[in-house]
Amino acid sequence: MTDRYASFVQTGAGRALVKRLGLPDPPRLRRHTPGDPLVPGPVLLGSSAGGRIAEPAGKILTAAGVELADPVAAHDADRRFAALVYDASGITDSAGLRQLYDFFHPQARSLLPSGRVIVLGTPPAECGSPREGTAQRALEGLTRSIGKEFGRGVTAQLVYVTREGDAGTPVSLESTLRFLLSGRSAYVSGQVVRVGAGTAVAPADWDRPLSGQVVLVTGAARGIGAALAKVLARDGAQVVALDIPAAGDELAAVANDIGGSAVQLDLTAPDAPTRLAEHLASRHGRVDAVVHNAGITRDKTLGRMDADRWDSVIDVNLSSQERINDVLLERDLIPAGGRIVSVSSIAGIAGNRGQTNYATSKAGVIGLVDSLSPVLRERGISLNAVAPGFIETRLTARIPLAIREVGRRMNSMAQGGLPVDVAETIGWLSWPASGAVSGNVVRVCGQSLLGA
Structure with missing residues (x-):
């Protein structure tokens, strides 16, 4: 679905009109293309007094070619940075x-688009004291x-890094920084x-962080699921693409396109979890990864x-996940180091009329x-969710103008997201290198003004 307004404001006439009338100004976002450098310029790394994360973070960035x-360059008014990274743990x-x-005050205008x-x-x-806990919570604001x-x-994020197992911080933190x-x-x-103390395994090649991994994707025939299958395969995964029999032709096309396998299965069928496990x-x-x-x-x-x-939505969107998890875990088909990623929605945070x-x-x-x-952390398995906001799909195309x-x-980006934005986020949470990231719900919403 084309966002005609966003396309218009990229033209000369559109930019002039936006500036004159104070209209929303959707920026052109930097999205990932294989082979791109991690960042398109230098990174300024700072630290509070006594910060414990700046040193390992600096090693990660240097090793990544950043x-x-x-x-001293921070004081040069003409210097521009691709990122500002600050260790506030002290x-x-x-x-x-x-x-x-x-x-941050001197650098508010120093970032590249x-x-x-x-x-x-x-x-x-x-934190060791109520005052420290108060100060660390303030970072969210x-x-x-x-x-x-x-x-x-420009995007801005807060990453809480556990004190547990600080010796392993570089590996645990690397996938999230990347x-x-x-x-x-x-x-x-x-x-x-939140980056915890779970097991994180760095890939041999960060351009293919899922190499050798078997990943199951449900609802893979179209929309976000199809984009997800493509991203996971690009990153090296062997994708098992699943959808209902009625979507069989579309599902087969997705699986063939990425060199994966297709499974036609109605997840609400009583025997679906057992058949899938077998x-x-x-x-x-x-x-x-599931x-x-x-x-x-x-x-x-x-x-x-x-x-x-009511029943059909609860069954497909929630209960089927529970049933599948139960059977796969009971049969030890998800090994230690495995990952589960569930798709939630901003509607689950803010609610939605109708x-x-x-x-x-x-x-x-x-x-x-x-x-x-x-519970899964004790088995070395991570579990996270993503919560998409307004994503440009066939479903949102049906919404009244x-x-x-x-x-x-x-939202802060003044535009809808793309299916690939959700797919990239799920991909990151599916990496073996993200094993220390668990218990998170990450919104893919351009920082929507709804919900939080």
């Missing part, structure tokens, strides 16, 4: 928050405000990511909704992450 700017009270101002801001901190629950202020496609700095995260902003066991012996993408909508206001609309069934199911997915991820335009513009 040019770290000389701190801030132990509210007075220390002044260090954030001292670092589609630049990146990453703040590194300590999870408040791990900083990053979310920067995401809304800097404009021009994702957030790259064009893969173009439509992700204002998010809080297929994976006989064909692959395991599944390294992506629960299958979902449906059956919209009506609650007072007008029949029971079938979608009580859908919002309930997607909030349930978030509950699944909250309740099951600590006025509502569609509101959905597109009410």
Whole structure:
């Protein structure tokens, strides 16, 4: 679906009109292309006094071929940076928050278009005192405000890095830094990511971080699922693409295009989990990552909704995920180091009129992450979710024009996202190198003004 307004504002006449009338100005976002450098310019790395993460972060960036700017260059008014990375883990009270101002205030106009801001901190629950916990929680307000202020496609994120197993921080943190700095995260902003002490395995080739991995994708025949299958295959995965029999032709086309395999299966069938488990066991012996993408909508206001609309949405969007997880885990088909990624929605965070069934199911997915991820962590398996906002698909194309335009513009990017934006985020959470990232719900919404 084409966003004609965003295309228009890239023209000379469009830019003049936007400036004169103060209209939304959608920037051209930097998205990932294989072979691209991680960032298109130098990165300025700063640290609070006593910060513990700057050193390992600097090693990660240097090893990735990133040019770290000389701190003296930060005072050059003409110097431009691709990213600002700041270690705030040394801030132990509210007075220390002044260090954030001292670092970011001079650099507010120094970022290149589609630049990146990453703040590194300590999870408040791990802080040694209430004052330290207070200061670390304050970082969320900083990053979310920067995401809304800097404009021009700039994204801002907060990454809480556990104190547990600090010796392993470089490997645990690397996949998250690489994702957030790259064009893969173009439509992700204002998010809080928690990096724990789980097992992270760096790939031999960061251009193919899923090489040798078997990944199951449900709902793979079209839209976000088809884009996801393509991204995972590009990154080296052997993709098992699953969808309902009625979508068989489209599913086969997706699987053939990426060199994957197709499975036609109705996930609501009583024997679906068992049949799926038997297929994976006989064909692959395991599944390294499971992506629960299958979902449906059956919209009506609650007072007008029949029971079938309610039951079908809950069953497909939530209960089927639980049933599949149970069987795959019971049969040990997801090995230690495995990953599960579920697709939620911003509707599960903010709610949506006429979608009580859908919002309930997607909030349930978030509950699944909250309740099951600590259990799976003991088995060395990560569980996360992504929550898309307004994404340009065939479904959103059916929304009335006025509502569609509101959905597109009410975010920091002033535009809808693309299926590939959701796919790239799921891809990152599916990497073996992201094994220390668990229990997260990452919104892919351009920092929507709805929900949070």
